[in-house]
Amino acid sequence: xxxxxxxxxxxxxxxxxxxxxxxxxxxxxxxxxxxxxxxxxxxxxxxxxxxxxxxxxxxxxxxxxxxxxxxxxxxxxxxxxxxxxxxxxxxxxxxxxxxxxxxxxxxxxxxxxxxxxxxxxxxxxxxxxxxxxxxxxxxxxxxxxxxxxxxxxxxxxxxxxxxxxxxxxxxxxxxxxxxxxxxxxxxxxxxxxxxxxxxxxxxxxxxxxxxxxxxxxxxxxxxxxxxxxxxxxxxxxxxxxxxxxxxxxxxxxxxxxxxxxxxxxxxxxxxxxxxxxxxxxxxxxxxxxxxxxxxxxxxxxxxxxxxxxxxxxxxxxxxxxxxxxxxxxxxxxxxxxxxxxxxxxxxxxxxxxxxxxxxxxxxxxxxxxxxxxxxxxxxxxxxxxxxxxxxxxxxxxxxxxxxxxxxxxxxxxxxxxxxxxxxxxxxxxxxxxxxxxxxxxx
Amino acid sequence: xxxxxxxxxxxxxxxxxxxxxxxxxxxxxxxxxxxxxxxxxxxxxxxxxxxxxxxxxxxxxxxxxxxxxxxxxxxxxxxxxxxxxxxxxxxxxxxxxxxxxxxxxxxxxxxxxxxxxxxxxxxxxxxxxxxxxxxxxxxxxxxxxxxxxxxxxxxxxxxxxxxxxxxxxxxxxxxxxxxxxxxxxxxxxxxxxxxxxxxxxxxxxxxxxxxxxxxxxxxxxxxxxxxxxxxxxxxxxxxxxxxxxxxxxxxxxxxxxxxxxxxxxxxxxxxxxxxxxxxxxxxxxxxxxxxxxxxxxxxxxxxxxxxxxxxxxxxxxxxxxxxxxxxxxxxxxxxxxxxxxxxxxxxxxxxxxxxxxxxxxxxxxxxxxxxxxxxxxxxxxxxxxxxxxxxxxxxxxxxxxxxxxxxxxxxxxxxxxxxxxxxxxxxxxxxxxxxxxxxxxxxxxxxxxxxxxxxxxxxxxxxxxxxxxxxxxxxxxxxxxx
Numbered sequence: 001x002x003x004x005x006x007x008x009x010x011x012x013x014x015x016x017x018x019x020x021x022x023x024x025x026x027x028x029x030x031x032x033x034x035x036x037x038x039x040x041x042x043x044x045x046x047x048x049x050x051x052x053x054x055x056x057x058x059x060x061x062x063x064x065x066x067x068x069x070x071x072x073x074x075x076x077x078x079x080x081x082x083x084x085x086x087x088x089x090x091x092x093x094x095x096x097x098x099x100x101x102x103x104x105x106x107x108x109x110x111x112x113x114x115x116x117x118x119x120x121x122x123x124x125x126x127x128x129x130x131x132x133x134x135x136x137x138x139x140x141x142x143x144x145x146x147x148x149x150x151x152x153x154x155x156x157x158x159x160x161x162x163x164x165x166x167x168x169x170x171x172x173x174x175x176x177x178x179x180x181x182x183x184x185x186x187x188x189x190x191x192x193x194x195x196x197x198x199x200x201x202x203x204x205x206x207x208x209x210x211x212x213x214x215x216x217x218x219x220x221x222x223x224x225x226x227x228x229x230x231x232x233x234x235x236x237x238x239x240x241x242x243x244x245x246x247x248x249x250x251x252x253x254x255x256x257x258x259x260x261x262x263x264x265x266x267x268x269x270x271x272x273x274x275x276x277x278x279x280x281x282x283x284x285x286x287x288x289x290x291x292x293x294x295x296x297x298x299x300x301x302x303x304x305x306x307x308x309x310x311x312x313x314x315x316x317x318x319x320x321x322x323x324x325x326x327x328x329x330x331x332x333x334x335x336x337x338x339x340x341x342x343x344x345x346x347x348x349x350x351x352x353x354x355x356x357x358x359x360x361x362x363x364x365x366x367x368x369x370x371x372x373x374x375x376x377x378x379x380x381x382x383x384x385x386x387x388x389x390x391x392x393x394x395x396x397x398x399x400x401x402x403x404x405x406x407x408x409x410x411x412x413x414x415x416x417x418x419x420x421x422x423x424x425x426x427x428x429x430x431x432x433x434x435x436x437x438x439x440x441x442x
Numbered sequence: 443x444x445x446x447x448x449x450x451x452x453x454x455x456x457x458x459x460x461x462x463x464x465x466x467x468x469x470x471x472x473x474x475x476x477x478x479x480x481x482x483x484x485x486x487x488x489x490x491x492x493x494x495x496x497x498x499x500x501x502x503x504x505x506x507x508x509x510x511x512x513x514x515x516x517x518x519x520x521x522x523x524x525x526x527x528x529x530x531x532x533x534x535x536x537x538x539x540x541x542x543x544x545x546x547x548x549x550x551x552x553x554x555x556x557x558x559x560x561x562x563x564x565x566x567x568x569x570x571x572x573x574x575x576x577x578x579x580x581x582x583x584x585x586x587x588x589x590x591x592x593x594x595x596x597x598x599x600x601x602x603x604x605x606x607x608x609x610x611x612x613x614x615x616x617x618x619x620x621x622x623x624x625x626x627x628x629x630x631x632x633x634x635x636x637x638x639x640x641x642x643x644x645x646x647x648x649x650x651x652x653x654x655x656x657x658x659x660x661x662x663x664x665x666x667x668x669x670x671x672x673x674x675x676x677x678x679x680x681x682x683x684x685x686x687x688x689x690x691x692x693x694x695x696x697x698x699x700x701x702x703x704x705x706x707x708x709x710x711x712x713x714x715x716x717x718x719x720x721x722x723x724x725x726x727x728x729x730x731x732x733x734x735x736x737x738x739x740x741x742x743x744x745x746x747x748x749x750x751x752x753x754x755x756x757x758x759x760x761x762x763x764x765x766x767x768x769x770x771x772x773x774x775x776x777x778x779x780x781x782x783x784x785x786x787x788x789x790x791x792x793x794x795x796x797x798x799x800x801x802x803x804x805x806x807x808x809x810x811x812x813x814x815x816x817x818x819x820x821x822x823x824x825x826x827x828x829x830x831x832x833x834x835x836x837x838x839x840x841x842x843x844x845x846x847x848x849x850x851x852x853x854x855x856x857x858x859x860x861x862x863x864x865x866x867x868x869x870x871x872x873x874x875x876x877x878x879x880x881x882x883x884x885x886x887x888x889x890x891x892x893x894x895x896x897x898x899x900x901x902x903x904x905x906x907x908x909x910x911x912x913x914x915x916x917x918x919x920x921x922x923x924x
Contacts, residue, residue, distance in 0.1 A: 202537070213538040215577070215585055216546065218553030219679075273558030274537070277596055302558060306595055329560060329869070 054099035055079040055406065055429050058090050059109035065385040065399040069377075077109060079406040082429035087400055102431075104410045107423060110380070111399050112160025112181075112407030113415070114387030115362055116267060116318045117294045117351035120150035121164035121177065128169035133208050133217065134224040137252040138174030140164045141193040144186050146179075150359060154181040155425045155433035156441045157360030158409025161191065161388075161397050165294075168200035168269040170208055171221045175255055176267055178391055180407070182427030191393060192264065194255050196292065200269035201279050218278055225287055228256035265290040265316075265392055276300040280307060284314045291315045292390045294351060297322040297336045304343025316390040318349040321357040323368040335372025337382075348378065349386040360442060363415045370416055379416045468514040470494045471858065474504050475519035476839065480829035481806075481813050491523065493835040496857035501829060524809070524844055525828050526571025526836035526854060527791040530743045530777040530816035531695065531723055534561040535590070539578025544615065545630045547608060547687075548679035549585030551575045552597050561782055562592035566862045567870060568780065568790045569838040569851040572602055574820055577609050579697035579723070580616055582626045584609035586683055586692060589820055593861050606820055607721070608683065608692050612707040613699035624706055630684075631714060637681045642668035645676065693719035693821070695743070704731035708738055721819045727752070729765045732772035741819050742774055746781030746788050748797055764801040766811070777816040778808075787847070796845040809844065 055078070062075040064087060076093045078086040095101055119127055122143030129138055144164060145151075154162060165176035178195030180188075199221065202214050212220075231253040237243035258264050266289050270279040276293060280303065284291045293300070293307075296319045307315045317340055325334045340348050350369060352362045366379040374382075388398025397405050406429035413420035421440070425433040433441070471493045478489040478501065490507040492500040500507050509515060533539040536554045555575055565573055576587035587607045594600035614623040643661060646668030650657050657664060677685060686692045694716050696707045704722070711717045722728075722735055725745040735742060750763040769776045778795060781788040788794060791812040798808035817827025825834045835858035842849035854862035864870065 209542070211542045213536075213541050214554035215536070215549040215551060216541045216543065219549050222553075272556075274554075274556035277557065278553065281596055281598070299558070303595070 053079075053081055053429065054096055055102065055426075056095040056099045057102045057104060057109060057408070057410075057426075059104045059410070060106050062087060062109045062400055063111070063380060064401060065111050065381060066401045069381075074105070075109070077400060077406075077408075079429045082406050084400060084402050084404050084406050086402055102410070102424070104423070108411040108413060108415070108420075109400065110158065110409045110411050110415055111384040112397060112405075112409060112425070112427065113158050113362055113383045114349075114391060114393075114398055115154070115159050115162040115351060115354065115359065116292055116349065116387055116390050117320070118150075118154075118162040118164050118354045118359060119167060119356075120148065120162075120354055120359065121145065121166075128167035128173055130169045130173075130208060133170050133205065133212065133220050134172035135170055135174055136172055136197075136224055136228060136256065138166065139194065139255070140166055140174060140177045141190065144177055144179060144190060146183050146186060146189045150355060151181050152433075152441060154354075154359040155427075156422055157362050158411065158415060158422045158425055159359055159362055160407035160409070160425065160427050161391070161393070162354075162359070163195050163267060163391055165196060165198040165267055168198075168204040171200055171202075171205045171217050172224060173198050173200065178264075178393060180427050182425070182430065182432035191396070194258060194264055195391065196265050196267040197256070197259055198269070199266050199279075199283070201275040203271060203275060204269065214274070214278075218282065222282055222287075225256075225283075225289075228253045229260050229287060232257045232260040259289060262288075262290050263392070265292045265390065267292045267294045269294055271295040271300050272298040273300060273302055276303045277306060280310050280315055284310045290392065293317045295320070295322075295353070296340065297325060299325050299327060299334070301325075301334065301336060301339035301343050301345075304340055304345050307345050308343075312345065312347040316347045316349070316386070317345050318351045318387070318390055319369070320351040320365050321353045323365065324372055335369065335374065337369035337379075338373030341374055341378065347386055347389065348374075349382040349390055350379070363420075364418055366416045367418045376414065376416050380414070383415065469858075470510050470513035472507075472509040472513045472515045473518050473523060473837070473839075474509075474515055475517055476521040476523045478829060479522060479524045479809065479844070481525055481809060482828040482830055488519075489523075491829065491835075491837070493855070493858040496835055496859070498829060498831055498833050498835050501831060518839055520841075521852060522840045522843060522849070523829070524569075524838050524840065525813045525826070526838045526856065527569045527812045528777075528816040528820075528827060529565060529570045529573040529791075530779055530819065531576050532561075532573050532779075532782070533576065533578040534782045535559050535573065535575050536577065540580040540584060540615075541577075544582040544626050546581065546585055546680075547583050547630075547683040549577075550604070551577060551585055551588050552601075552604065555588070555590065555597055555600070557594055557596065557600055563869070564782070564789075565592040566854060567851060567867065568792075569840070569854060570780075570791065571836040571838065571854055571856050571861070572817075572822075572826055574606065574816065576607060576695060579609065579611045579613060579699065579725075581609060581611055582615065582623060583630055583684075584611075587695070589822060591856050591861075593856060602826075603820075603822060605686070605692060607695040608687055609697065609723075610694050610707075610711075611697040611699075612703040612710070613697055613725075620703075624710075627710060631710070634681060634684045637678075638669070638672070638685070639665045641672055641676055641681075642666075644668070645671040687716060688714055690716065690719050693721060693819075695721045695723055697723045697725070698728045698731070699725040701727050701730035704728060704734050708734060724765075726750075729763065729768040732768050732774055735769075736772040736774050740774075741776060741815065742769055743777045743779060743816075743819070744769070746779045746794070748778075748788075748794065764797075766798050766803060767801050770798075770803050770807060775815055775818075776811055777819060778811045792840075792844045792849070793847060796847065799845055805845065 057077045059075050062072045064070045074090050076088060076090040121140040122145060160181050162181055163176045163178050166173035175194035176196040176198050177190060178192040179190050183189035202217055205217055206212060231250060234247040238246055266283055268279045268291055270276050270293055279291060283289045296317050307317060319337045323336060325336055350365050352359055352365055366383055370376050370379050385398040388394040397407055406426060408426045409422050410424040411420050411422055423435050424431055472490055474490045475488055478486040486503055488504045490502060490504045491498060492509060535556060570592060572589055573592055574587060574589050577584035586605055588604045589602040589606055590600040591602060614620050642665045646664040647657050649671055687694060694711055698704045698707050711720045717738055720740050722742045724742050744765055748765050750765050752761050766776055780791045780794060795808040795812050799805050814827035817823040826836055835855050837855040838851055839853040840849045841852050850864055852864050
């Protein structure tokens with residue numbers, strides 16, 4: 001924990017210096033960001049809702065993050081019952097009489113940001129239950145708290161969905177839960193449980209018992225997963241009629257069935273070369289698990305070719321919270337995300353490890369990555385649709401397209417520009433944060 | 443061949459000089475003009491080696507060997523070619539030498555080798571083309587070892603052969619004494635017997651049940667009947683690896699850190715019927731038991747420190763013993779280990795061999811101790827360790843005689859791929875450049891910056907005086923551009 005805290009402080013220190021510089025470059029970069037829009041205000045007109053809740057949002061710019069990477073200026077987005085029904089140019093559109101209208105013609109409408117690495121379930125009192133070196137029976141679902149300070153923080157940062165995962169104190173600390181950052185009951189906020197299985201390859205679990213090394217940790221993790229896989233396969237064989245023998249139900253292993261059916265991914269605490277190599281080799285290639293590399297730092301970008309060989313549909317790379325890597329042998333600084341990018345990895349996202357970096361600063365992480373050589377548009381993709389893909393929820397969130405959930409941030413400009421700020425956050429078509437109404441938080 | 447590109451890329455990873463080996467290596471090459479020290483067979487003064495798809499296909503005097511028309515020929519006149527050196531036992535590529543558990547036969551170093559470890563880059567630089575990665579001696583029974591190339595992006599690419607050896611120690615691990623060590627070791631083999639017994643009993647019962655027959659024999663009879671019913675997949679990993687050890691599929695590499703640890707090692711390995719596969723990894727004063735080891739006919743791996751110093755308690759006189767000579771005189775085959783730690787010359791296999799010659803060991807024996815001996819101990823003597831037709835083209839090219847300490851490792855070939863080239867070793871250049879004094883570096887910087895500062899001040903005349911002879915061209919070039 002001490003080391004974590006130290007790294008956190010170091011990170012913030014480096015971050016502060018770099019973000020200062022990033023402000024400069026990023027705002028110079030995105031002329032479309034219109035710095036003066038910071039001054040203007042969003043007008044909200046609320047009308048009485050009818051049987052169908054219709055929300056109409058006029059926006060100066062909509063970054064859809066759809067398959068065609070459309071950016072629509074002077075657009076309108078129509079939402080019915082929490083789902084997007086139409087995205088189009090505002091010209092020629094007439095909103096229905098009883099629709100709720102948000103006028104953000106001077107602002108950017110950005111898909112709700114997706115965080116893959118958030119530890120704030122249970123507001124941090126339940127980070128790790130280090131019972132065994134692998135704890136397959138634990139779930140963050142039990143400790144989801146919908147209205148915490150940490151959720152309020154997320155809303156200020158335009159983050160609308162997050163994977164709440166347990167810590168990395170053991171090699172397998174339990175199942176994560178995919179939740180919305182807005183809503184008042186557990187049922188309302190949970191999108192999917194299990195959201196993921198949290199695996200920590202190494203780099204924390206070493207402290208278990210009186211010390212374990214990688215040969216034992218990897219052996220043990222593989223054993224647990226192979227047992228879970230055997231359980232899944234026994235059930236599949238039984239369900240397909242290939243086996244007469246009905247497997248005995250296991251409360252510990254039953255949640256793994258979705259993992260091996262590739263319904264949800266493993267979010268893996270993994271960094272530095274050997275660990276990421278092992279994640280790709282053991283989990284993705286040999287066990288056939290869909291993997292999210294969470295952290296992917298400390299020079300892990302050197303495994304880029306392995307990710308490419310394993311296939312980016314099998315391994316999605318989320319980088320953070322460290323933004324840069326100082327190679328002591330080469331005496332050089334590498335921008336972590338930029339190096340992954342140069343290594344040919346396209347499905348690249350970014351994370352905060354909240355609250356290591358506070359959740360509202362996810363976009364600052366992206367700004368820093370851009371400052372160190374990533375592309376601004378790729379960064380916006382990394383914050384939104386790539387995160388949704390990593391969570392395996394791209395059918396529901398991550399872009400502004402008809403049929404998807406109405407999760408948005410209304411920003412004064414480009415979210416990757418650190419001078420921009422969130423005016424309003426909308427989750428499932430409901431305004432969960434309004435800077436004007438609620439006052440600017442934090 | 444999938445291997446080639448990743449191997450080349452791995453060098454880029456190691457040395458961070460991505461351009462050096464980006465292109466595919468040719469499948470046929472001929473190395474001509476160098477003195478060839480094949481280890482097995484006679485030296486050739488000016489020879490040619492032909493490599494096709496990673497294997498040596500011809501060796502001989504230059505001009506007398508047919509070089510295929512489509513082979514790329516590399517002129518190595520004045521150089522010396524040897525088989526690539528083999529690092530006989532190293533835990534340096536691992537995250538830690540040992541786990542904290544005493545008995546871990548189910549483990550495999552596969553899970554803990556870091557291909558990006560600087561150790562492998564350094565090994566390559568000193569002419570090593572194969573590293574036997576094995577856990578350290580702070581254990582009772584450790585995991586399974588693996589022979590790897592010092593290049594590759596992943597373990598599968600690096601691996602030459604897995605499932606080689608299992609480390610066993612008769613010297614006490616940290617914080618324990620010899621009685622505890624040996625008791626634990628013996629207990630592990632008793633546990634193994636018990637595990638096999640209960641498995642045999644279970645298998646017999648299972649089979650009887652399948653046949654719908656009663657189990658009407660004594661437990662002992664059931665065990666005897668069930669033993670041959672055990673299938674490999676019935677064992678758990680730890681039991682299976684120990685069974686394989688007994689079968690001779692894994693060889694015990696027994697660490698004996700003192701002379702007194704040798705006798706129990708011989709006794710216990712003998713009791714398991716595996717003495718004929720045993721390799722002794724020796725340290726401390728184990729050379730005092732060289733006679734006992736010689737009587738087993740088994741080889742030893744010597745720790746990097748070749749001099750053993752002991753003070754006579756009566757006279758206070760310091761005695762120095764050159765360890766390899768003791769084993770050599772006792773008729774024991776040995777392999778030399780380089781040391782990876784510190785700034786000493788022991789880190790180079792060639793230095794280790796040179797020390798042997800200096801202390802009266804024949805040159806050929808010394809060179810075998812860094813090449814073929816380790817290959818034979820690892821059971822890969824048929825493909826590595828010498829330059830012979832049909833063997834894997836793992837070669838090291840030196841600028842001079844291997845025992846001359848002015849010689850550099852110029853190139854290494856692994857599976858016929860140029861895996862190391864000193865000319866392109868950017869890190870080595872950097873490290874050697876770092877010998878410049880701080881003042882010199884400051885001057886260099888001043889020269890470079892001088893131009894820019896002057897240009898910025900729009901005083902081209904100053905720029906020319908600011909930069910000395912070499913930089914004049916640059917200065918005028920910049921001027922024209924404006």
